[in-house]
Amino acid sequence: MENHQVDLPENSATSRRRLLTSLLAGGAFAAAAPLLATRASAADETTTTTVAPPNRDAADNNVLNSLINREAQTVATYKTAIAATKNANDVAALTLIHDHHVAYEQALKGYLGRPAVSGNTTPLANVTGAFPAIAAQLSAIETATMNQHIDALNTINGHDAATLVASIITMEARHSAALALVSGLAPLSAAGD
Amino acid sequence: MTQNSTPKYSRRSMLTAGGAAAASAAFLAACGGKTTVTRLGSSPTTVKMMDAAVTDVVLLRTAMSIETMVSNLLSDKVITSLADGSAASVVSGFASAHKANLSGISSLITARGGTAFNGTNEKLMIAYGQPALDLIATGKDKSDVLALAHALESLTAATYQYFVSLTNEHSVRAAMMRIGATSARRAAVAAQLINPGTQGFAPGIDDKGVATVATLPSSFGGLSAQQVALGPVNPESGTRVVVLMDTPSLNSLIY
Known part of the structure; x- marks a missing residue:
């Protein structure tokens, strides 16, 4: 009878767990080494003088709530303007802009979440008269709303809020110019040039 | 009776050595200095690209380049010779307004230690301005004047909106x-001159099923490429070339 005997140390100096750990550590180091080397060289050559703004900042809540109020009031104003307008194309155009402002109010509220105010629903003006007069009043309201948003950018710290407000400003500028033009202003005057 | 003792090189010791070798190789690769390698023949040396940060000054300098490009395009002989009536005065006014923006942006740059x-x-002239x-110039279609103005103003407005991020x-x-909003206003005016009245506010299609130019194309300002059909009609397909105008990116910023 043959006896096959394998001599194994009772307490292995290098356990399987330790081996796996060292392999993993080696692999991780191998993967990270080039990255670390690149970062190190770049850090020597570039200097950043400005600090990137945070994505969100609770300090922006007040100014964003003021924009929500403005948008809610603009929505209410468009409701009165739509009620005072007869022509179907004009009603469709005002409804389109009304819906844009509803979207702005909802987007700002969605961004803020719980700290968002419900919004002031008092119209900014009692918009009445023939359509050119209504359009002229709404154009002025759009310009004022747009300026309020631009001024807000002076204080908004959060990157995401600033980006959202910028996308609103672009369209409110368009609203204002389009309404100015259909109110009877000359093209360059409507463009503000 | 045969006794088999533990081999000299066990699987365990091989794994240990292998792990240590991999870690050492990675360490040496990361920390290694320059090694002279003998070359056969000639090969160009690699020039390392400069490290450039996208700072506020870079964005403002790029904004100046866009304003100049739009002003130059709108006052180019190709455009001024085709524009007639109200379109001529509007496009000329737009070009002047872009030139007027330069001094304000220049002040912002110099106030921050940059150079105007x-x-x-x-890059953008090559990408879509000159084309x-x-x-x-080839198509000689008068409607292209306002179409180009609309696309360029929309592009400028989108550029400023993008730069905020x-x-x-x-x-x-x-x-x-504040400057971007003026371009957005001009874009709306150009759109109204192409497709006038309140019926032109919303996106729509004409009686041929072709999308019309909308004064208010979306709820929020968009950042997608401006698409504008310009030039002669292809006699075979009946279509025109669509030029895509994108906002500046990392390779077209003015560092």
Whole structure:
């Protein structure tokens, strides 16, 4: 009878767990080494003088709530303007802009979440008269709303809020110019040039 | 009786050595200095690209290049010779307004220790500025004048809106959007001159099923490429070349 005997140390100096750990550590180091080397060289050559703004900042809540109020009031104003307008194309155009402002109010509220105010629903003006007069009043309201948003950018710290407000400003500028033009202003005057 | 003892090189010791070798190789690769390698033949040396940060000054300099490019395009002979009536005065007014923006942006740059950039954006001129002019020159279609103006104003407005997401300083964001809003206004006016009246506010299609130019194309300002059909009609397909105009990116910023 043959006896096959394998001599194994009772307490292995290098356990399987330790081996796996060292392999993993080696692999991780191998993967990270080039990255670390690149970062190190770049850090020597570039200097950043400005600090990137945070994505969100609770300090922006007040100014964003003021924009929500403005948008809610603009929505209410468009409701009165739509009620005072007869022509179907004009009603469709005002409804389109009304819906844009509803979207702005909802987007700002969605961004803020719980700290968002419900919004002031008092119209900014009692918009009445023939359509050119209504359009002229709404154009002025759009310009004022747009300026309020631009001024807000002076204080908004959060990157995401600033980006959202910028996308609103672009369209409110368009609203204002389009309404100015259909109110009877000359093209360059409507463009503000 | 046969006794088999543990082999000299066990699987365990091989794994240990292998792990240590991999870690050492990686360490040496990361920390290794320059090694002279003998070359056969000649090969060009690699020039390392400069490290450039996208700062507020870079964005403002790029804004200047866009304003200059748009002003130059709108006052180019190809455009001025085709524009007639109200379109001529409107496009000329737009070009002047873009030139007038330069001094304000220049002040913002110098106040932050930068140098104003008075040239055009060469990369974007090559990408779509010059091709657009060439198409218009070939097609000689008067409607292309306002179509180009609309696309360029929309592009400029989108550029400023995009730059807000890259800007650090609050006051620069506001200043950019104050200028960007004027371009958005001009875009709306150009759209109204192409497709007038309140029926032109919303996106729609004409009786041939072709999308019309909308004064208010979306709820929020968009950042997608401006698409404008310019130049002669292809006699075979009946279509025109669509030029895509994108906002500046990392390779077209003025560092």
